[in-house]
Amino acid sequence: MLIDDQETIYPYHEQITYVPKRDCQKKFNLYLLYPNRSKNLSSNYSIRIDIFNKIILAYWASWHLTIPFQFLPVNRIATQLFIPTNTQEQFDSSCKLSCGKHGRCMRYVNKNFSYFCQCDQGYSGRQCNIQHSCSCSSDSFCLTSSICLCSMKKFGRNCHLTRSVCQSLNNSCENNGLCIPIDDRINLNDFTCLCKENFYGKRCENQIEDGIYIELNEEMIQQVSIVFIHYIKAFDHSEHQHITEIKKIKYGENTIQIHVKPQFHILFIELLKNDYYLIIKQETIQKLNQIQMKLTPDQQCVSIHELMNSTLKSYNYLHRIKYYPHLCRQYKELMCFYDETYMCICDLDRFSNCFTFNHSLTYDCQGHNYCENNGQCFQDNPKCPVEALCVCSDCYYGLRCQFTTKGFVLSLDYILSYHIKPNRSFSQQPIIIKMSIAITTIMFILGLINGIMSILTFHMKKTRDVGCGYYLLVSSWISICLIIMLIIKFWQLILSQMVILTNRSFININCILLDVSIKILIAFNDWLDTCVSIERAMNVSTGVRFNKHKSKQISKWVILSILIVTILTHLHDPIHRQLIDDIDIDEKRIWCIVQYSSSSINTWNSFITFVHFLMPFLINLLSIIFIIISLARSRSNLQTRLPFIDHLRSQLKQHKSHLIASCVFILLALIRLILSFTSGCMKSPNNSWLFLIAYFISFLPSMMTFIVYILPSKIYKKEFNASVQQKVGRLRTLF
Known part of the structure; x- marks a missing residue:
């Protein structure tokens, strides 16, 4: 204009x-x-x-x-x-x-x-x-x-004229190819088809049947995530045609599949910068059927500097080239070698055939790097790039390396999403997914059993004669809610990444509400356990002056206050949480991402996480120690014939279960904190087992109410048995 x-x-x-x-x-x-x-x-x-x-x-x-x-x-x-x-x-x-x-x-x-x-x-x-x-x-x-x-589909000065060439009824492009009309000033009825992968032809009518499957060893997989495929088509009287294609290695796989599109005489793959392997060489272009091979060091093309001695290296470039034909005869196992300008192939007669080869692939997409967070950008062609891919550094992932696991504080989306394979059945999923299904199922069953047995105990009136009973009753209900939310979260993640669950609104609501609800309930449950320990410590401290009626009234206000405070301290999470679509090669994923708008919010989130993770269990442990020491001191004052240390041992033995439980809970909290903060980030998607175990550990305290509080107590155990007998009696009368 x-x-x-x-x-x-x-x-x-x-x-x-x-x-x-x-x-x-x-x-x-x-x-x-x-x-x-x-x-x-x-x-x-x-x-x-x-x-x-x-x-x-x-x-x-x-x-x-x-x-x-x-x-x-x-x-x-x-x-x-x-x-x-x-x-x-x-x-x-x-x-x-x-x-x-x-x-x-x-x-x-x-x-x-x-x-x-x-x-x-x-x-x-x-x-x-x-x-x-x-x-x-x-x-x-x-x-x-x-x-x-x-x-x-329209043309004309005001776009009122309709093109018929690309209408769906005409089926201009087959196999879901994209039909693009030619400029109406040139030809009104001509079009171009952009074909989907595995199809080619004027109308995308032909399917690519040739396939090469190359298996990489574990060492190669650890080093690279992108492979360059170089097709060379030879001409007698002109420069060879060089076409490059990029393949990204899918996580959890060690095989790359090449659908051969262009005609070629020589096929190389490049793993790292100037790390070439000769795959196929053919004098005449032939139709290739399914080829499977394992990449070996014998196929590697060697740099000229590794083949020549110091004398030959000292020669000028033109003088040095004269010795290239001797190298294939000198090194009998050599398949190919290269220098700054040429790539040379050793033929059957051990003669060196050399041709110019462009080694100028860069990591910044020719200065137009669109990858974020220092990601390396690769293009398939420096002159006419058709495809660009990003290789992310540690702690970053996504199509443009735009997402990070720094400060993620254990989220199931970050840990498992890359392992879930879209458009595959459960039997084809990786072992970590199958094991996760088994673990969550076992946790669901055990969590329900714990919650039901705890509710049966604490709904009895005698167990709620003080505030502890109310704290533990609410904690029992929370344990059931938590385990149900875990199973919903887990299966929603699995089914959405497998593209079985596609309801966007449902996934979005789960993304915003489910994760934060789990965080709130875990923290709420931990603080309720702390309240139990604090009340017991107060009971020991006040002795006969302890007011049971006042304890029950205070407990109800404390429960409400803790719930409100816990919710308010987590409000920043759903505000900054959103669903983001990310297409990585042919795998489309939906990420539930938390992206904080400022460093101050990120600091606040870390502080709140630290407080909710560690403080409840630390207070719990200090309360138990206070109870043991106080009871030992009071017994020592009443029974002076025994030394204080004997009374202390007696109280340690009596409260051993609570003390061990508190120490275990603190250890679990420390594991979560260390993995969340000390490690800096999860190097997605590596080290997933470690982070997955730490995530499941978060639910263990809420699943141990029956073991920690009911089994060691004679009163609670008696009321549990009475409650079970009561329920069994009612069932008998019904049937």
């Missing part, structure tokens, strides 16, 4: 449909006319190029080209456009332009500190404050009153 210094867009413009796979490096000759034959010399004109996503008509990016000689009637401008992979790169929150309610400030791609207002539909002007009428069709984008951007 031609614009002036007031950002006015003039009606005369040019539109092209650019398909990266089809049009890369293609030169377009476009012509723009000034608005009047006698050009307005008081205005400074320039060129603005906008790019939109043709499929959804969403704005992508803009370029600004200055016209160098404004006084000339004709100018010729040449430029090369590098299309950014991320639309957010151009949005700058620090921009000072006032774009009003109907625009947003954007940065030109080719100018770091040059901004403009990108207006919404129906608005234009420097500040997007001029409203204009649109005559475009409803399914198009109205850029100005005279410029319409048509959808894929």
Whole structure:
């Protein structure tokens, strides 16, 4: 578009449909006319190029080209456009332009500190404050009153004309290929098909049947996550054709599957920078059936510097090349070798066939790295990149390495999501998923048994003659709620990642409410156990002056207060929690992510986690120690014939179960804290077993109410037996 210094867009413009796979490096000759034959010399004109996503008509990016000689009637401008992979790169929150309610400030791609207002539909002007009428069709984008951007199926000045070439009834592209019409100014009935993986042809009518399955050993898997596949097609009188494809190794797998698309004579794979392996060499192009092989060190291409002695290395490059033919004869097991310019293959006659080979693959996508958090960006082709992939550093994951496990504080989503294989049955899932199903099932059964038996005990009136009974009754109900929530959370995660559960609203509600509810109930239950210990310590301290009636009244207010405080301290979690879709190769995952907006909230979350994890058990242990020492001292004062140490031993023996339980709970809390904070992050998805065990440990205190409080107490055990007999008697009368 031609614009002036007031950002006015003039009606005369040019539109092209650019398909990266089809049009890369293609030169377009476009012509723009000034608005009047006698050009307005008081205005400074320039060129603005906008790019939109043709499929959804969403704005992508803009370029600004200055016209160098404004006084000339004709100018010729040449430029090369590098299309950014991320639309957010151009949005700058620090921009000072006032774009009003109907625009947003954007940065030109080719100018770091040059901004403009990108207006919404129906608005234009420097500040997007001029409203204009649109005559475009409803399914198009109205850029100005005279410029319409048509959808894929429409064309014409106002996008009212319908294309028939890409209508679904015509079945232009088969096998779910994307049909893109050719520019109507060139051909109204022609189209291009962008085929899905494993299909090719004019209409994507052919399926790729050739497949190469390459198995990598454990050492290779630990070193790389991306493999470059180099296809070389040889020509006698011209430069060899070099096509590169990127394959990302799926987590938990050691085999890469190559669907052969282009014709080739030589096939290499590259694991690390300049770490090549020769897979296939053939003099004539043949149809390949299913090939399975295991990658071995014998297939590795060796650097020329490892083959030549110091004398040959000292020669200049042209002098050194003369000795290349001897290397294949000198090293009988050698399959290939390379230098800075060439790749050489040893043929059956042990002769070196060399050809130029581009070794210039970089880790920053030619300076346009869209990977976040220092992720390495790889492209399949430096000139016409079709595919780009990110290799994330430790603690980061996602398609663009945009998610982190730093400070994640044990979440089932972070631990298991990468292990769950989408679109596979349960029998095909990894061992960690099968074991997790078994563990959660056992925990569910044991948790229900513990909760039911505890409720049967503490619903009896005699067990609630003091506040402890109320604390333990509420704790019993919480243990059942927790184990039910765990099983819901676990199966929701499994089924959603396996793409069995697809209800977005249900998954979103679970994401926002379920995790935080589990955190709140775990903390609430731990603090209730602490209240039991504190009340027992107060009972020992006050002795006969202990008021049972007042204890029951206080316990009800304490329970309510702890619940409110626990909820309030966790409110930041659901506010910053959201569902995010992430497509990694052909695996689509839905992440339930917590992303805190500031470091202060992150610090607050760490502090609250520390308090709720450790403080209840620490207070519990101190209370038990206080009870033991106080009782030993009072017994020592009454029975002076025995020394204090004997009384202390007696009390330790009497309260041994509570003391051991408190120590175990503190140890479990410390394990969770150490894994959550000291380790820094979970190196997703590695070390998952350790973090999975720590996650399940969080539920153990709530599942041990019967063992810790009822079995050691004669009164509680007696009331439990009475309650069971009462229930059995009622059942007998019913049947």
